[in-house]
Amino acid sequence: MSEPSQPLLEARDVSKTVRGPEGRLDILAGVSLAVHAGESFAIVGASGSGKTTLLGLLAGLDVPSTGAIHLGGQPLQAMDEEARADLRRRLVGFVFQSFHLLPALTAEENVMLPLELEGRDDARQRAHDALDAVGLHARRRHYPAQLSGGEQQRVAIARAFVHGPRVLFADEPTGNLDQRTGRHVADLLFALNRDHHTTLVLVTHDAQLAARCGRGVELMEGRVATPAAAR
Amino acid sequence: MKLLRLALRTLRREWHLPELRTLAASLLLAVVSLGVVATLASRVERGLLASAAELIGGDAGLSAPQALPPPYATEARQRDLAVTRSAGFPSVAFAGERGQLLDVDAVDGAWPLRGTLELAAHGATSAGHGPAAGTVYLDHRALVALGLGVGDRVQVGGQELTVAAELVSQPDGGQLFALAPRALMNLADAQRAGLLGVGSRARHRLLVAGAPAAIGDWLAWVKSRPLPQGAELVTPEQTQQRMRNAFDRAGAFLRLTALLSALLAGVAIALAAQRYARRKTPEIALLRALGTARARVFALLLATLGALALPAALLGVLLSWALAEGAWRLAGATFVHVPTALPLLPAWGAAAMGLAVLAGFALPPLARLAEVPPVAVFRASMARRVRRVDALYLVPGLVALALIWSQSGSAKLAGILAVSLFGVALLAALLALVLLWFARRIAPGAHPALRLGLAALARRRGLSTVQATALSLGLVALLLLAVVAPALLEGWRRELPADTPNWFVLNLQDDQRADFTARLQRLGAQELNMLPLAVGKLAAINGKPVDQLHFADPRAKEWADRQLRLSWTGTLPPSNRVVTGRWAGAHPPDAEVSVDTMWRDMFALKIGDRMRFDVGEGTLEATVGSVRQVDWSSFRVNFFLLLDPAHASDLPHTWLASFYLPRGHADALAKLSRDYSNLSLVDVDALLDRVREIVAQVGGAVRWVLGFSLLAGGLVLAAALATSAAERRHEAALLRTLGARRGQLRLAAACEFALLGLIAGLTAALGAFGAGWWLGRAVFRLDDFVPPPVPLLASALAAAVVIMLLGLAGTRKVTRTSPMRLLREG
């Protein structure tokens, strides 16, 4: 396996501290990792170990207290929220544990959202294609309340990749689903990773799911317990 | 007890929630605005009643064709009321060769109990009471007609009396002028002279005055037994029509403003309660899942609400008193001659009403909360509406209706307001739905930033419709208060322009007209108007003599016996409107008479009936050609009966002139009246002042209410905009993770709120215009009132801009929401 010279996503000595009711609280400390384009990368760990916090930092939703994160070669900690939003729109797709579809929009309109934000004219056509890809073309006029959990998550996946992001972040994407449905959703994610070379960063506490990823880290109380290793 | 403690703990924990604070603030405002207005209104009303009492000479009383039995006076004295008796009758007075029919009032020494009797003697005027035995007061006309001066002797009813003073003015129920010259004599003298005995035409009066509670008590006692034969109650409310109209309108104004501000607060309460209920849903679901009984959940909610509401209502009462007293001190300077205490009761009524509004508007959503199924813990979407409780949503509507009903005090006002507000709500909801549908249609093709905003509005269709409706209702109430009420007030004030005729001249002879007019013009009199005046009696209807006719209406008999004032003109006078038939004009082929609606009703007249009048030596038979609606509240001279000039001008008549002369020219008039000693000049400035004073008072009170209403309106705005804050925040966070720029979110929000504001502003302007038009005609009797369209539209647009800015300001926090929120909410 030939390693690309420049990682798509790199964290160096990242820590996150928040001020809680009982004083300062270190959620993350000294986390370093690198994810290359086209990889699938797992973040595992017990509940409360800091996975979500790390994912948020990697995706540029928040900035680290210390350390540096580069996404697509850009230093996230040096950018303001507006610039990071711009970067997200161009490079990033999201899949959440609880789907987060807008209840008043149809499946199709939910998928169109990222394209509309970019002001693209072919939004509808591309939304159709994306829904087609997740096998929900027939349900495009349905509202989230009319869809099962698995279907809602597939719509969310369609929304996440419809604008062709380079990285897809997923926070426990199967956490709210039963095993079979969860596997189907995971299949979709890995198919995207394979067919479109979309980099996949996956947070999960499911060992089976983590095992399907190329590499990963395990967090324990905010620190890297098992360093990233190729499997 | 345990429940109460739990409720108090809940309240303390939840006090930081904006919903609860809005709820408390709305209630406080509802109580304060209702309380202040009700307190002020009650005080103004007391002041007005006191003014009216000054016009009739006492707080209340009885009048009857015979002396009133002693118990009426005894009962009054037992209640610490002052009592006075009087009697009015026509009598001919003689001085030397001359005789003159006079309107005589025989009064005791206590009269008048209220108001002032103005007398003039030896060049000085003074206030006084009834004349002593053996003396009499004569007015200017009587003195001139009899050729007398103060100090001379005159014979009335066979008794020699001394003229002690000239009668300048007396409390007389706000009559503009009496037909005959007037005299005031001692009651005992009149009795001794046998003027009041059986068969006399005297009208006896008993007037009382004192503390309002004692008056009410005495009136209750009077009403508890049958009145003596032919007796009538005399109350300040029954003063002359034109004063009564002023009082009525004033009352309607005050009630309208109180009502609108209460409704505003009600809308704010409803919105806050709805939000609170939504916020509490998961918590209640949890309680239910943990096994709390539905009744207990509801009781807990009630107790929490009660613990919040009672202190707020109490604070509202205290604030109402303080503010009402402050407002009175600031604005009440013009009412100083009528001392009134701060009424305490209305504020308590306002508190009760505020609590009723809270209960009516907040209970339905809370009752629905208690119905939340325990499974909602697992899926929020399970907390869907429970059909059974939906009928509860009629409650706020009913409470609003009850409020309108109880506060308006008039079915007409209540009906118009209810229909208008309902129409506005319906229109706003419809317009919102249509525009939202439209927005959804055009959103895909719109500019990307617009597209987001339009889509956002359309997305929250239910909430957007609720918001638009609430905003419209709030705005229409505000527009009615801020634009329409002042315009109505202005319209009313314009009815009495500064150059309203303030002098009347009676008894002007044909040959004096030209010269008199020229002299008046030299004095600078304006708006000079002359009408012929003939005094006669109704002789026959359709050929049948009146004394052989039988009338169903008891008033008809009295009018048939009376001396009537007849006039004629070719043009329909202002403040008159033909309701049936056709105005005769100056030259109808046959004699025509136009009657007013009261005469039509009293004598059951129809077009084509013939009426014969005896005027002096002459007589005239005329056909009823038209029926007129007369505005008796105008300060113009009006007549029940108007003849056509072609046929009536030969009847013996004098002229009645009215004109406006600026104050301070009275001295010049005094010279004029010496030169034309047969004339009598009547000054109505005092009456005009009374009405102007009422308009000013009401204007002051309305201005005060407006301040509170603006606050309440702001609260409605804030509450309406806050209804969608939670949804907005979640949505903003999602769009942020998807990479939306802040500018995009702001532009979307701006377009969203602008659209909301436009819907609300336009419907409100339309609604306020319609309601104002209708109110002006139906309640305030301003027939040509048109609500000012430009200020209405401008205010509506301004409101739309304010809504947009407020919405944007509220969105600042939303656009700053950290996108991390979504991950955390996971």
Ligand SMILES: Nc1ncnc2c1ncn2[C@@H]1O[C@H](COP(=O)(O)OP(=O)(O)O)[C@@H](O)[C@H]1O
């Ligand atoms: N804003 C915050 N304030 C205080 N504590 C936080 C905050 N965000 C996260 N935490 C805490 O940091 C720890 C890690 O949280 P999270 O990243 O959500 O863990 P995971 O996703 O692995 O379950 C938890 O103990 C959480 O309570």
Ligand SMILES: [Mg+2]
């Ligand atoms: Mg997590």
